[in-house]
Amino acid sequence: MNPQQLEELEFRLLLEGVFEVYGYDFRDYAEASLRRRIRHWLAERRYPSLSAAQGEILRDRAVFTSFLQGLTVNVSEMFRDPRFFRALREQIVPFLRTWPFVRIWVAGCAGGEEAYSLAILLHEEGLLRRCRIYATDINEAILDRARNGIFALRDMQTYTRNYQLAGGSGEFADYYQARYDHALMLPALRDNILFSPHNLAADAEFGEMHLVLCRNVLIYFNPDLKERALRLFDTALTAGGFLCLGMKETLEFRSLAASYTEMVKGLRIYRKEYPD
Amino acid sequence: MNDLPAPPSPSLVVIGVSAGGFDALRRLLGGLPADFPLPVLIVQHLRAGSVALAETLQRFCAIRLKEADEGEPLAPATVYFAPADYHLLVERDSTLALSVDPPVRYARPAVDVLFESAADAFGPGVVGVVLTGANDDGSRGLRRIKAAGGTAIVQDPADAEAAQMPASALAAGAVDHVLPLADIAALLCTLAGCAAPQGSVP
Numbered sequence: 248m249n250p251q252q253l254e255e256l257e258f259r260l261l262l263e264g265v266f267e268v269y270g271y272d273f274r275d276y277a278e279a280s281l282r283r284r285i286r287h288w289l290a291e292r293r294y295p296s297l298s299a300a301q302g303e304i305l306r307d308r309a310v311f312t313s314f315l316q317g318l319t320v321n322v323s324e325m326f327r328d329p330r331f332f333r334a335l336r337e338q339i340v341p342f343l344r345t346w347p348f349v350r351i352w353v354a355g356c357a358g359g360e361e362a363y364s365l366a367i368l369l370h371e372e373g374l375l376r377r378c379r380i381y382a383t384d385i386n387e388a389i390l391d392r393a394r395n396g397i398f399a400l401r402d403m404q405t406y407t408r409n410y411q412l413a414g415g416s417g418e419f420a421d422y423y424q425a426r427y428d429h430a431l432m433l434p435a436l437r438d439n440i441l442f443s444p445h446n447l448a449a450d451a452e453f454g455e456m457h458l459v460l461c462r463n464v465l466i467y468f469n470p471d472l473k474e475r476a477l478r479l480f481d482t483a484l485t486a487g488g489f490l491c492l493g494m495k496e497t498l499e500f501r502s503l504a505a506s507y508t509e510m511v512k513g514l515r516i517y518r519k520e521y522p523d
Numbered sequence: 524m525n526d527l528p529a530p531p532s533p534s535l536v537v538i539g540v541s542a543g544g545f546d547a548l549r550r551l552l553g554g555l556p557a558d559f560p561l562p563v564l565i566v567q568h569l570r571a572g573s574v575a576l577a578e579t580l581q582r583f584c585a586i587r588l589k590e591a592d593e594g595e596p597l598a599p600a601t602v603y604f605a606p607a608d609y610h611l612l613v614e615r616d617s618t619l620a621l622s623v624d625p626p627v628r629y630a631r632p633a634v635d636v637l638f639e640s641a642a643d644a645f646g647p648g649v650v651g652v653v654l655t656g657a658n659d660d661g662s663r664g665l666r667r668i669k670a671a672g673g674t675a676i677v678q679d680p681a682d683a684e685a686a687q688m689p690a691s692a693l694a695a696g697a698v699d700h701v702l703p704l705a706d707i708a709a710l711l712c713t714l715a716g717c718a719a720p721q722g723s724v725p
């Protein structure tokens with residue numbers, strides 16, 4: 248076996264072990280970026296090899312927690328892709344209004360950036376009180392951060408610009424309080440958001456959703472796991488509900504494609520059709 | 524007979540380019556035939572939101588250019604560009620992958636990310652090319668390509684609009700070819716075993 252095949256074997260064995268011991272299943276993640284993140288974590292923690300780390304990862308939960316942080320990519324932004332949020336506001340909110348109560352699932356919510364963005368948008372549209380936002384992620388540490396609603400102050404400039412480009416009708420600065428180097432989102436925004444752990448690779452769906460956002464998560468999955476996640480969303484969505492993917496993710500070539508229509512060209516907003 | 528085994532024929536070309544990239548790519552890609560037998564993957568550093576290069580450059584090129592789609596299978600005679608704000612990687616099953624992992628030393632897409640994934644996936648079948656640029660992205664990746672048995676090509680820094688990226692790649696380790704931009708398309712054709720089109724792009 249050459250060194251590369253050996254490393255390959257080590258990766259496989261470790262992912263098997265992590266699944267057996269902790270129940271977290273990374274075996275169906277897209278390989279290239281996963282491999283890169285594992286190597287990066289190993290280098291940061293100064294392990295000479297994967298095998299050297301394996302025993303500690305499997306025996307010591309604290310080491311595993313750090314490994315999990317290294318594996319999941321929690322990069323996000325408020326109103327990321329402003330054109331998407333603008334389309335949501337202008338073209339999808341009118342449909343949401345027709346439901347007496349609106350249930351929204353943000354899958355892979357990272358630090359809550361999208362959930363807070365949605366809360367702001369729905370508040371400005373006068374809809375927030377009728378909505379419940381279920382924001383889920385596999386990474387519990389990042390969910391704690393999301394619940395606290397604390398973001399880096401230095402990012403607020405970008406978020407403000409995104410908010411304006413997304414058609415924000417107020418002042419973004421009204422939605423947070425600046426404290427030293429961080430921004431604290433107004434607690435009232437959180438009243439209708441429920442942050443909870445959920446693993447798209449293992450758990451069952453949430454029922455009766457009208458809007459599902461799962462953006463920049465499926466790119467990390469292999470085709471089988473993508474299908475699994477999409478089936479979850481499909482089961483969760485009511486007929487006439489909406490599924491939103493990342494700007495470089497598409498339903499094209501997926502089994503769901505036949506029962507969904509792209510609402511806004513290129514912005515990955517799909518509507519689940521009513522049965523005939 | 525004790526014939527040497529045939530040298531491994533390359534399976535894909537990966538190119539990294541930054542400052543000065545538009546012109547460099549126009550000339551390099553303009554020199555590839557429409558039926559160039561390999562897929563070509565390109566990372567160019569772009570400001571987020573800048574226009575898609577594939578569309579702007581297509582009219583200068585015979586070979587087909589497109590922006591990489593997530594999960595897309597690699598095809599010969601096609602040039603794939605990393606989309607703005609996403610890393611581009613290649614998987615072992617010859618499909619393309621994108622990620623929003625953090626920028627690597629300020630770059631997303633990063634040349635190193637593409638090159639390292641290509642070295643992992645295709646080892647000796649990779650031809651890596653570092654062109655003009657004003658940073659050191661690509662140096663580590665090119666070293667990895669070499670270490671995995673691939674072929675490393677660097678634009679002669681003296682010939683590059685911005686010398687730092689090629690110079691840094693040369694400083695980082697041994698490479699196979701250092702040559703001016705005007706000669707790179709022909710070299711790629713030779714390596715890929717096809718004829719270069721007649722006439723060069725100004």
Ligand SMILES: C[S@@+](CC[C@H](N)C(=O)[O-])C[C@H]1O[C@@H](n2cnc3c(N)ncnc32)[C@H](O)[C@@H]1O
Nearest residue numbers: 319320321323355357385386446447448462463
């Ligand atoms: C790149 S972030 C995307 C954040 C946000 N949706 C956006 O587009 O800005 C990907 C998120 O997916 C989460 N994730 C990864 N695997 C998951 C899984 N199996 N189930 C649920 N969430 C997962 C990660 O923890 C991370 O927070």
